Amino acid sequence: MRGVLEEDMLPSTPGKVKIERAGAMSRQLHRCFASTGTMFLWALFLVAMTATYLSFHSFVDTSSRYFAASWGGLHWERQIRASASPRRPPGSAEGAGLSVLVTGAAGFVGTHCSLALRKRGDGVVGIDNFNKYYDPSLKKARRALLASHGVFVVEGDINDGRLLAKLFDVVPFTHVLHLAAQAGVRYAMENPSSYVHSNIAGLVSLLEACKDADPQPAVVWASSSSVYGLNDLVPFSEAHRTDRPASLYAATKKAGEEITHTYNHIYGLSVTGLRFFTVYGPWGRPDMAYFSFTRNILQGKPITVYRGKDHVDLARDFTYIDDIVRGCLASLDTAGRSTGTGGKKRGPAPYRIFNLGNTAPVTVPTLVSILERYLRVEAKKNVVEMPGNGDVPFTHANISLAREQLGYKPTTTLEMGLKKFVRWYLSYYGYNRGTHTFSNL
Numbered sequence: 249m250r251g252v253l254e255e256d257m258l259p260s261t262p263g264k265v266k267i268e269r270a271g272a273m274s275r276q277l278h279r280c281f282a283s284t285g286t287m288f289l290w291a292l293f294l295v296a297m298t299a300t301y302l303s304f305h306s307f308v309d310t311s312s313r314y315f316a317a318s319w320g321g322l323h324w325e326r327q328i329r330a331s332a333s334p335r336r337p338p339g340s341a342e343g344a345g346l347s348v349l350v351t352g353a354a355g356f357v358g359t360h361c362s363l364a365l366r367k368r369g370d371g372v373v374g375i376d377n378f379n380k381y382y383d384p385s386l387k388k389a390r391r392a393l394l395a396s397h398g399v400f401v402v403e404g405d406i407n408d409g410r411l412l413a414k415l416f417d418v419v420p421f422t423h424v425l426h427l428a429a430q431a432g433v434r435y436a437m438e439n440p441s442s443y444v445h446s447n448i449a450g451l452v453s454l455l456e457a458c459k460d461a462d463p464q465p466a467v468v469w470a471s472s473s474s475v476y477g478l479n480d481l482v483p484f485s486e487a488h489r490t491d492r493p494a495s496l497y498a499a500t501k502k503a504g505e506e507i508t509h510t511y512n513h514i515y516g517l518s519v520t521g522l523r524f525f526t527v528y529g530p531w532g533r534p535d536m537a538y539f540s541f542t543r544n545i546l547q548g549k550p551i552t553v554y555r556g557k558d559h560v561d562l563a564r565d566f567t568y569i570d571d572i573v574r575g576c577l578a579s580l581d582t583a584g585r586s587t588g589t590g591g592k593k594r595g596p597a598p599y600r601i602f603n604l605g606n607t608a609p610v611t612v613p614t615l616v617s618i619l620e621r622y623l624r625v626e627a628k629k630n631v632v633e634m635p636g637n638g639d640v641p642f643t644h645a646n647i648s649l650a651r652e653q654l655g656y657k658p659t660t661t662l663e664m665g666l667k668k669f670v671r672w673y674l675s676y677y678g679y680n681r682g683t684h685t686f687s688n689l
């Protein structure tokens with residue numbers, strides 16, 4: 249048996265129902281659209297409804313973005329433009345001035361480079377996500393320092409493609425100095441995904457924005473001495489093997505070198521990768537040994553000093569921040585143009601990699617004894633064998649290539665650099681206000 253609904257739908261005589269239904273429909277249509285005037289009104293009504301829907305949708309979209317994000321709006325755009333404008337005097341010997349987007353601007357190297365650029369009259373806009381890998385109040389203090397020199401730092405993540413696209417919309421940046429990263433060699437065992445998030449996904453997101461930008465900026469970015477991994481030829485040269493990383497951190501930096509190469513090859517982005525060697529100095533990173541040793545020594549807490557196999561001391565080619573800043577600025581100045589526009593390559597663009605080290609390695613126990621001298625406190629040392637946590641026994645940079653092509657010439661010994669660091673540390677953390685005086689600094 250067929251159901252009632254089914255019976256209603258099937259004609260008793262094929263063809264009959266069509267005629268009847270067609271007649272009924274035309275009567276209905278006639279009623280609805282009795283005149284062309286009514287049809288016009290209906291059309292007008294539909295257009296108005298569609299327009300209302302679309303504008304409401306775009307209002308919701310835009311306002312939700314502004315409520316959710318700390319960026320956007322006319323005032324924000326004005327701040328970005330002002331910060332990005334070079335302020336070199338017209339006709340100055342250095343030329344028109346760069347307009348640089350600095351990622352990780354509230355970080356250690358980012359802050360120093362942003363200040364140096366601003367001081368010589370370049371335009372700088374920073375971006376930083378102020379994550380909690382180490383004390384965010386130090387990052388906020390660096391941001392305040394930058395603000396006092398007219399450098400605006402956007403709070404945002406390099407994984408936010410819409411934010412990056414907006415920044416490039418507002419400013420035709422000539423250069424990107426990409427320093428945002430998840431740093432630290434040993435922390436990669438605790439939180440591996442943070443390295444993939446910042447050093448791989450974040451890097452790709454940034455390069456996508458750079459290749460889409462018109463004009464495309466030249467990109468200078470921070471790789472790491474850790475890419476040399478298990479290489480034991482010294483001093484480390486750019487021509488040596490870098491396919492045996494010892495930590496996930498190093499592996500993400502090495503991946504970054506390969507990823508930037510593809511963007512150079514496919515899209516004509518000018519790329520310079522800088523392999524930094526254990527950078528230290530004022531406003532530095534609290535997770536690094538020289539910084540945490542200083543804190544613990546002053547607080548009377550023990551420090552752990554790692555030692556290599558067969559009781560061999562570990563050594564690092566510690567490089568002072570001012571030398572690194574000079575290397576970064578020279579890289580920006582000599583970068584050469586990206587050749588693509590709107591994601592299309594127009595010709596080959598430079599792809600460079602440089603070691604930026606001090607080329608004078610110092611052992612970790614020597615680092616400790618310099619700090620003890622400046623702090624006038626003997627450290628409580630726990631000497632333990634280096635755990636298998638991604639560390640390498642020594643680093644030592646060959647800097648001939650950077651010297652030749654960038655004019656890079658580090659001038660600060662660890663002794664001199666630590667003196668400046670300790671002076672800053674004592675003042676920043678208020679040690680000089682009490683009864684302590686450090687007249688030796």
Ligand SMILES: O=C(O)[C@H]1O[C@H](OP(=O)(O)OP(=O)(O)OC[C@H]2O[C@@H](n3ccc(=O)[nH]c3=O)[C@H](O)[C@@H]2O)[C@H](O)[C@@H](O)[C@@H]1O
Binds near residue numbers: 524
């Ligand atoms: O050159 C680089 O590419 C890297 O330099 C540093 O990494 P690292 O050299 O390991 O710097 P520290 O963490 O300050 O360690 C310096 C030395 O002190 C040793 N150390 C560290 C911590 C500790 O508690 N005890 C200790 O003896 C380490 O084994 C190492 O030999 C940075 O943390 C990385 O972000 C950077 O990429």
